[in-house]
Amino acid sequence: MSTELRAPDLGAAPAATPRSTATRQTGSDLAFALGSRAVGTTVLVITGGIGLFLAWQAVPTLRHYGLRFFTETDWSPETDHIGILSVLVGTFTVALVAMVVAFPLALASALYITEYAPLRLRSTLVAAIDLMAAVPSIVYGLWGFFLLQPQAIDVARFLNAYLGFLPFFHVDTDPRLAQWEQSRFTASAFVAGLAVSMMVLPMACAVMREVFSQAPAGEREAALALGSTRWGVIRSVVIPFGRGGIIGGTMLSLGRALGETITVLLIISPAFDLKLKPLEIGTETVSALIAGRFGEASPSQLSALLTAGLVLFLITLVVNMLAAVIVSRGRSGQGTDI
Amino acid sequence: MSAVTTGPALEGEVVEGRPAPRTWLRGEQVQVLDVRVQAPAAERRAVPRAVSGTTAQDRVVVVGSVVAGASLAWLLCFRLLPWGTPLAFVLVATLLTVVVVAVATAMVTPGPAVADKVASTVVTAGALVVAVAFGSTLVFTFVRAWPALWHVNLLTQDMAVAGPRDPLTVGGVLHAIVGSLIQIGIASAITVPLALGTAVFMTEIGGPYARVVRTVVEAMTALPSVVAGLFTYTVFVLLLGVPRSGFAASLAITVMMLPIVARAADVVLRVVPSGLREAGLALGSSRWRVVWHVVLPTARPGLATALILGIARGIGETSPVLLTSGASQFLVADPFHTVMNSLPLFVFSTVRSGEPVYIQRGFAAAAVLLTLVLLLFVTTRFLARRKGGSR
Numbered sequence: 001m002s003t004e005l006r007a008p009d010l011g012a013a014p015a016a017t018p019r020s021t022a023t024r025q026t027g028s029d030l031a032f033a034l035g036s037r038a039v040g041t042t043v044l045v046i047t048g049g050i051g052l053f054l055a056w057q058a059v060p061t062l063r064h065y066g067l068r069f070f071t072e073t074d075w076s077p078e079t080d081h082i083g084i085l086s087v088l089v090g091t092f093t094v095a096l097v098a099m100v101v102a103f104p105l106a107l108a109s110a111l112y113i114t115e116y117a118p119l120r121l122r123s124t125l126v127a128a129i130d131l132m133a134a135v136p137s138i139v140y141g142l143w144g145f146f147l148l149q150p151q152a153i154d155v156a157r158f159l160n161a162y163l164g165f166l167p168f169f170h171v172d173t174d175p176r177l178a179q180w181e182q183s184r185f186t187a188s189a190f191v192a193g194l195a196v197s198m199m200v201l202p203m204a205c206a207v208m209r210e211v212f213s214q215a216p217a218g219e220r221e222a223a224l225a226l227g228s229t230r231w232g233v234i235r236s237v238v239i240p241f242g243r244g245g246i247i248g249g250t251m252l253s254l255g256r257a258l259g260e261t262i263t264v265l266l267i268i269s270p271a272f273d274l275k276l277k278p279l280e281i282g283t284e285t286v287s288a289l290i291a292g293r294f295g296e297a298s299p300s301q302l303s304a305l306l307t308a309g310l311v312l313f314l315i316t317l318v319v320n321m322l323a324a325v326i327v328s329r330g331r332s333g334q335g336t337d338i
Numbered sequence: 339m340s341a342v343t344t345g346p347a348l349e350g351e352v353v354e355g356r357p358a359p360r361t362w363l364r365g366e367q368v369q370v371l372d373v374r375v376q377a378p379a380a381e382r383r384a385v386p387r388a389v390s391g392t393t394a395q396d397r398v399v400v401v402g403s404v405v406a407g408a409s410l411a412w413l414l415c416f417r418l419l420p421w422g423t424p425l426a427f428v429l430v431a432t433l434l435t436v437v438v439v440a441v442a443t444a445m446v447t448p449g450p451a452v453a454d455k456v457a458s459t460v461v462t463a464g465a466l467v468v469a470v471a472f473g474s475t476l477v478f479t480f481v482r483a484w485p486a487l488w489h490v491n492l493l494t495q496d497m498a499v500a501g502p503r504d505p506l507t508v509g510g511v512l513h514a515i516v517g518s519l520i521q522i523g524i525a526s527a528i529t530v531p532l533a534l535g536t537a538v539f540m541t542e543i544g545g546p547y548a549r550v551v552r553t554v555v556e557a558m559t560a561l562p563s564v565v566a567g568l569f570t571y572t573v574f575v576l577l578l579g580v581p582r583s584g585f586a587a588s589l590a591i592t593v594m595m596l597p598i599v600a601r602a603a604d605v606v607l608r609v610v611p612s613g614l615r616e617a618g619l620a621l622g623s624s625r626w627r628v629v630w631h632v633v634l635p636t637a638r639p640g641l642a643t644a645l646i647l648g649i650a651r652g653i654g655e656t657s658p659v660l661l662t663s664g665a666s667q668f669l670v671a672d673p674f675h676t677v678m679n680s681l682p683l684f685v686f687s688t689v690r691s692g693e694p695v696y697i698q699r700g701f702a703a704a705a706v707l708l709t710l711v712l713l714l715f716v717t718t719r720f721l722a723r724r725k726g727g728s729r
Binding site: 041142230260313 | 456457463562690701704
């Protein structure tokens with residue numbers, strides 16, 4: 001017995017159409033999508049508007065002063081000489097001092113928390129670092145001005161006396177006098193940088209600690225099994241793994257140090273000399289300039305201040321973006337999601 | 339058959355399902371317990387070798403080095419050279435301790451142990467320096483504020499009748515506290531919904547437009563706070579004619595806080611496992627329901643942390659307020675029409691005045707501000723800990 005196959009009638013069957021799998025939002029979903037899109041747009045307009053406004057306000061200043069705005073050292077609106085060269089140098093000097101102090105201390109604290117601290121203490125120390133980050137900057141300013149400055153001028157005098165042959169440590173006075181001129185060493189970029197370093201340290205330390213704690217346990221144990229000491233583990237596993245976090249965290253805190261206002265304003269005495277003498281009295285940073293000069297500013301000076309603010313913002317932006325790229329590039333930056 | 343045999347144990351000797359101890363204490367002679375017979379005395383039991391911790395020699399080296407370093411530093415700073423300040427002593431002592439540790443370790447255990455000991459000394463010393471600096475910040479603020487904190491009128495009066503020379507029994511910082519709370523309240527009321535909505539939009543809706551929003555928001559976290567203040571001053575106070583007031587200050591704080599909080603909330607929402615979302619969608623709930631009932635509850639502790647830390651940042655930031663709010667000396671509850679004071683601004687202006695009593699008031703205000711931030715921070719820790727408990 002054979003099976004009879006009935007030939008299908010190909011022509012008569014309706015053409016198969018795939019079911020539409022695209023979703024069309026209806027009802028509450030549509031409202032949700034539109035609503036959150038509207039909120040996102042609002043925030044985009046607010047935040048983007050600030051950037052555009054700053055750029056727009058900078059146009060008259062840049063048109064009036066041209067490139068002289070970046071090469072002029074003096075800020076005297078009365079004589080129509082306005083430039084940010086010395087202010088930028090001052091900003092970077094303060095930030096550099098802050099980073100030179102904050103970077104090794106942040107690295108040491110992060111390594112201590114992840115590698116050396118007793119397990120019971122670890123979460124407390126992490127909380128303490130977070131708390132350091134939450135303390136208002138004015139409190140660090142008070143600490144720097146009233147407690148640190150009398151101590152720091154002795155260190156400044158020491159550096160000047162023994163390392164004064166280096167131009168970076170030069171001060172126009174003789175530190176070896178019995179009655180040495182203390183006032184030459186106060187209100188300097190050095191003292192301001194020390195206070196700012198306390199402010200930016202927790203940020204760098206938090207990023208580094210986060211990355212170090214993600215260092216793979218297998219590689220740590222492999223290093224230990226090969227007979228390495230604790231320092232050997234740190235040098236061969238933890239630091240290579242966390243390099244992205246070290247650099248990225250440092251740059252993030254550099255961004256914060258560049259924009260810090262109130263601590264610097266409290267400590268420094270304003271001076272517009274183009275100089276690289278962080279130990280000597282007097283310097284000026286962009287943010288302190290804005291905070292000090294906005295009150296009596298005419299519209300054109302306000303535009304110049306906004307331009308200085310824009311320059312500071314752009315520098316910070318570049319630093320932050322580099323930091324973000326470096327952090328995400330490292331092995332440790334790869335996200336974990338199920 | 340004796341209970342104790344000498345010589346190496348063979349694996350085959352271990353029977354009855356009792357595993358052999360992993361390591362034996364090395365004694366005068368190699369003793370291997372025959373596990374087939376119960377060991378009669380406690381001394382026969384195998385003791386695992388301790389693989390962690392420090393030996394007495396390590397501890398002696400470290401303690402001795404610290405003592406030697408401190409003594410040498412004392413001799414150097416206070417007897418031989420004119421460097422007699424506490425800070426110089428601490429720095430010199432730290433440096434000398436590291437040197438002594440290196441020399442002492444090289445004498446007892448040369449080789450890689452020297453680098454290990456030096457590294458651990460340097461790292462621990464660095465962490466100690468940070469701890470001392472941070473501890474001194476907190477203690478110093480409260481110690482300098484102590485005489486003023488004793489007076490109840492600090493919290494119940496304003497500075498309307500108190501002059502620069504008046505004692506601490508007159509006047510207080512009530513107006514600054516009220517001003518700070520009003521300003522941060524308005525700023526939070528604007529920031530929190532906007533930041534949360536944007537974070538939800540960036541993570542849950544997605545798409546190219548959301549990427550643009552995320553890029554701009556991340557870029558604006560780089561905005562220095564003083565520039566946020568200058569922007570608000572130029573646009574709202576000068577162009578739009580909003581008087582210098584608490585409201586203008588709130589707007590400046592909002593401009594500063596919004597990108598920071600939105601970004602932090604975005605980071606928190608992004609680590610919600612996508613498996614949870616997909617499970618919710620697979621069960622047939624709408625996207626809105628998934629966000630409301632799955633994503634936001636999962637991320638609640640993290641979101642609370644992000645929001646509260648953002649608020650703590652906003653309440654302590656001086657420069658936006660400095661440019662926008664003006665400063666009143668008396669209690670102002672109306673944020674829209676007149677100038678208003680706040681805690682950071684009060685601290686800044688009193689400390690700069692140079693009057694000793696005013697400086698003391700400034701420290702008292704800083705202590706109050708620090709207490710507020712500490713309270714916010716403790717709340718955060720409490721919320722974060724609840725997460726650990728419920729899992």
